[in-house]
Amino acid sequence: MAKHNIILTKQGKTANGTIQLTGSKSECNRALIIETLSDGKVKVENMSDAADAVLLRDILQLQARGNELVLVYTHTVKDNGEIVESGPEEAIGTHVKSEINIGPAGTAMRFLTAFLPLLNKNIVLTGSERMQQRPIGILVDAMRKLGATIDYEKNDGYPPINIQPGFEQQTNIIEIKGNISSQYITALLLIAAKLPQGLELHIQGELTSKPYVEMTLAMLNQAGIRHTWTDNVISIEHQDFAETTLLVEPDWSAASYWYAIAALSDEAELFLPGLTSYSLQGDSVITEIMANFGITSVFKDGGVYLTKEAKPVVRKIFDMKECPDLAQTVIVVCAALGHEATFTGLETLKIKETDRVLALQTELAKIGVKLIEKGQVYKLDCSERNLPQRMFISTYDDHRMAMAFAPLAILIPELEVEDAEVVSKSYPAFWIDLAKVGFQSEPIA
Template identity: 70%
Template sequence: MKPTIVISKASRVSKGTIQLTGSKSECNRALVIEALSKGKVKVDNVSDAADAVLLAGILRKSEVESLKTEVVSDSGLETQDLRLINIGPAGTAMRFLTAYLTLQNEEVILTGSARMKERPIGILVDALRDLGAEIAYEEKDGYPPLRIAGNIQQKAERIRIKGDISSQYITALLLIAPNLPLGLELEIEGELTSLPYVEMTLSMLQQAGIQHNWTDNVISIAKQDYKETSIWVEPDWSAASYWYSIAALSDEAELFLPGLTSYSLQGDSVITEIMANFGITSQFRDGGVHLLKEPKPIQRKIFDLKSCPDLAQTVIVVCAALGHDATFTGLETLKIKETDRIAALQNELAKIGVKLTEKGQVYKLDTSGKHIPDYVYFNTYHDHRMAMAFAPLAILIPQVEFEDANVVEKSYPAFWTDLEKVGFSGTLKG
């Protein structure tokens, strides 16, 4: 049985310094670059997020096991040993490794959790097959687990991929481009979703000496060598967003987050602009960012989160808690995350009388029935961001309980401990 956690906060004042772990998004990219560079690139400030720790172990071939499988050969049925790589619920690792493993000198089975087997991978597999990769579906077409043959025999230099899908598909292809025999010309069809994440990938490749050309809708990366360098992983702006939420729901807030900069590669740094609507100012000094709460009427009614979908739960919950009816767009990818985040938000917001309605690709928040009970039990749906987005509600609700205390380990293992530094109290049960 998974332990639950009950949190509360006696005061609506939040003050303190919080040292965040390295960005999971940056770290996962840097780890793949390090592996592909064959030792030329080193990674500093590696994230302690479970996803990053797992990916690092797999790339160093320590988090693997063997699987005996039967294959048909000229001499009949033979038993073959394959590496079995289980990435659990780590979606980024699934996408990045699907591409990475096509370059390796072996055949492997790449699998994950039950939920991972429900998350589509077909668009990336099709693109890799167009390049010449040999990838087969072990169970259901379009979904993990995958059987991936290494030593890709590249047959195409230019491929197409839709721009309105997960940017992780695009990043997975760009990361392996310098190692492909013919390089890569990636044509992006339609509007590019989550542009900052693609720009992050290209910038980190450039730090490692990999040059690219981006003309119109085509990104070109020639086969080339990496330079010897170190990539420093900035603290996680996605994790910072929960502290902005805490500041927004507090009556008074002074928080300091060391290491964050105003020129971040991370798209989620846009939280500074979003939370300015709720009276939170961001002052970059002393080697980090100071968050200050100032009284301010909320006026913004429409939030386009297309370039920062991981902030959606945080922003929607803040609006709900403050009784601010708002409209949200750019949430198309939320249904294929760790859970169907739209359905999860609808279910959990209903517990405080708030409705999130969907019409096409537009989502409206109705807070007319909002109420603040003395106690709420929130489900997390195996989704770290559900727990962390709803946790700040303990500022308003006397007791908030979450079904799975450990779910935060995926990206922010120290989350509950860090909450205690600013006056939250937490009690584990079970």
């Protein structure tokens, strides 16, 4: 699909308005798996319109027929995001093989790797070219130990994977490293209650992105699934889901871009309805982070009010271990303001939609800022910072690169953003919402 660039501009350095954010992609993806596993007992409200969540919903709906989980359709994602359904397939003898192509949806890849073996069907799970470069081996190894038969179609440790029928649980004890993507851990926890022997998950070492695991367990608890967490062991017994409705909160990751806009503005008064101070989402920590940049968060009237107060930024160290999806946003704000800071907890950024560390280094160089890597510590050098009159931003097929750099239009008269549609992965209305506070986006013919 051809990429369409835009020129983003902003008249004035103020931001005032009300922005209704879509439902949290993180919460929604978890809720959709829970809903499907519950055989209709759990319902989901305030569904996210993020492309990843819509894709996962559509795939899961094709699996759920009545109270039985079945797979008789092949569905592939076209370049424009459309899901093409072909089938029901005609079985040759008694064997039916289906392929699910999830495109660039990393969460769907991980959650489905754990979920699909429970269907007792032959399924090939694949994705985009970049998805086939993102590791899945740790989760496949765990599922194999549990009793799944999964083969690699191309390269060991990477999609596409061929899931065979005949899952029979062999053990309930799984050991997994804590410093990997938390989605591997979440994928296993989501299916735990459906396993005949339950699951005893032993986490080795320090747990990265702990709030995301806590979110998963909290949502399972809302759906009637109990757990124990003692030291580094999370245990979930085989049990039934309860009848309930999971209400998906607006997306704090999306909210972070509005905090960035406020931070780069001279004046800001923004209202984000639906967000609460007791969120399950780890990215709600953006309120604390952006307080360092003069942004006050006041929770009232069923949402949060953001206001800007001029103050010097004094915080020098930011640990992003528990909120890696905020890293690009915070790093770009620091760079734009010329604030030299040190960042830790960025280990998972290199296996995201793109190598986000390299992408940040490349794009920040365009404003004379260096992101220097020393082991697992990253330092901003703003000594040669220079904001040009016009700047081109490459987005690397990464929605967060586009949205993290977009606020620079407040400081740079013309900002050309590559592949504007990339934001649909998590925040389809992003450019529309920017227009509500005075940004103009013009497509480039």
